Amino acid sequence: MVLRIFGLSIVVTIFSLIIAFLYGGPTALFLTLILGILEVSLSFDNAVINATVLRRMSEFWQKIFLTVGILIAVFGMRLVFPLAIVWLASGLNPIDALDLALNPPPGDAAYFADGSPSYETIITDAHPQIAAFGGMFLLMLFLGFIFEEKEITWLSWIERPLEKIGKLDQLEVVIAALLLIITAEFIAPDDERSTVLFAGLLGMVTYMVVNGLGELFNTDEGEDEDEADDERAKNDPRVDEAAAVADTELRRRSGPTDLAKATGKAGFFLFLYLEVLDASFSFDGVIGAFAITADPIIIALGLGLIGAMFVRSLTVYLVRKGTLSEYVYLEHGAHWAIGALAVILLYSIGTHVPELVTGLVGIVLIGAAFASSVIRRRNEPEGAKDHIEI
Template sequence: MVLRIFGLSGLVTVISLVAAFLYGGPTALFLCLILGILEVSLSFDNAVINATVLRRMSEFWQKIFLTIGILIAVFGMRLLFPLAIIWVTAGLNPIEAFDLALNPPPGDAAYFPADDPNRPGQASYETLITDAHPQIAAFGGLFLALLFLNFIFTEREITWLSWIERPLARAGKLDMLSVVVAGIALVLAAEFLADDENRATVLLAGLLGMITYIAVDGLGSMFHTEEFEENLDEAGREIEGKPVNTGPSDLAKATGKAGFFLFLYLEVLDASFSFDGVIGAFAITADPIIIALGLGLIGAMFVRSITVYLVRQGTLSDYVYLEHGAHWAIGALATILLVSIGVHVNEIITGLVGVAFIGAAFWSSIRRNRRAAAAETGDERATTPVA
């Protein structure tokens, strides 16, 4: 099972590293490997969230996401997205932006020399991407913030950090509280973190991030029936004697609308998770080929494999706090993105925060399962109640 799921990712990794070596020698190979590790470390929480949504989709739409969706993730976000940023912010078309990326200024200069006959004084590809970071961070930060807030403001039978999750869930009974909190965060970030030149664009980008989340999440929920999910316990397991359908409704399967909107939701979600990785990659290299090989092929393929493994193995049902940990990691990532509008945050910190939340949730799930097993066997030492 493990070899079948991760075998393709391993093969793609080898091919990508060979391609990087042929493209730029040992340096390119090393940079490609570093970017792949960076993407996996930053996106592990992404894989957990993908799995929670993917298991609600029909087999057909699961295959669509794991094939076409991955191609969009690889070539769309990791290659075309940076080019689109240059197109919008600098007025260069994608072909000109790609040429600019492949032909950086001499040395470590941020601009071409003023006497350059082709690009006198033009900013480098990396500089243009970095200049667009506040808008990107605002859009991605608000999208992910709403995802986190909608989860944490919902009452659940099982809680992980109960001392804070239960009070927040009670507060979530106030209608639209997540939108209010996200809106306040956006205003504060624009006021105190964005400079005067970027304040308006940060507000607009953040507002678009909120609108995108509300629209895509709303469309996905429109065709999703609650009838069968009521027959699942909090861990996603079937309640004995009750029918269960963890995918879209029969009508949705026939029309494909539920699957399509969940697919769209996952693509926007992946894009939001990718912002920090794409921006962080430019701290390592501005070469779009190496970024596409490292972030796209190696990183995205391993995230795909981890997602498939979680779904096929039923890991989220066995380790019930993983979803909680992933959402807390999302909340941390959203905060980091908003803070990064005005303060540089090292990519290592971003990656470690996500891994720390996932690891802690995984360990808490193991301890919970041990207590439950001990209680079932009548172990007198199992006195601690299960959350």
């Protein structure tokens, strides 16, 4: 199964490295490999979150995400997105923006002789609004999870109290808005305050709209299916009430059935949700790539083809193997990593944060969650208890 899931990613990696070598020699090959490793290390929490959403989707929408979604991730976020930023910020048309990217000023200069900014400079200058949008989207995702009442908790000493105060209506919106105001007032440069506020609010609204629509249609379709099941049970004299109760309990414990998985409009909005989520995770990787190289071809090969493909393969592996069901704290660790990434993105609006720090924070939190899951499985092989205290 491992080879079948990761086989395509390995082939794509070899192909990308060959293209990189033909494009720019050993240097381009090395930079492409580094960017691929960077993307995977920064996006492991992305894969875990993707898997938690993907397993709620029908097989059709899973295939759409793993085909159409990968094209959007590779070419949309890692190639077109940076060019679009340059296009909008400089007023250049897409062809001229690509030409600007492929022909940087000599040396490490940030500007050309005529005073016009380089491709890398334009991207870097756009970081505050990019970080504000992505940071607020991810922050809303983290707060929504941490305030939600859950059967299983990881850091129970903090998660249980947060669940209680999370019963206050729209608390996550209030907290996110306060953090956005603090970021704009005390962290963002003076000339970027209004831009950061606007981009952050847009990130919050995007999360609420996409997530809300997904939940709305998922609930509607789930209710329709439940009503249909009830009607079939009512008209079928062979249905035994005790057996029906037992079956309901079994389905509750074993996760969503095929009928319960999102289809139709619910699946579509979950697909949109995953794409926006992937974009938010990609921001730090795209911006961080410019600390290594500004060449869009190398960035597309490293971040897009190698990095994005391995993240997708890892997502599929987590879903197919049922890893999230076996290691129940991974989802918690991934959400805490998201919260940390959101804070880092907001902080980075005013102060540069090394990509190594961003990657290590996520790896440490998910690693700790995995270790806790292993301890739980050893001590409670039947999953008798809901959680262990940490």
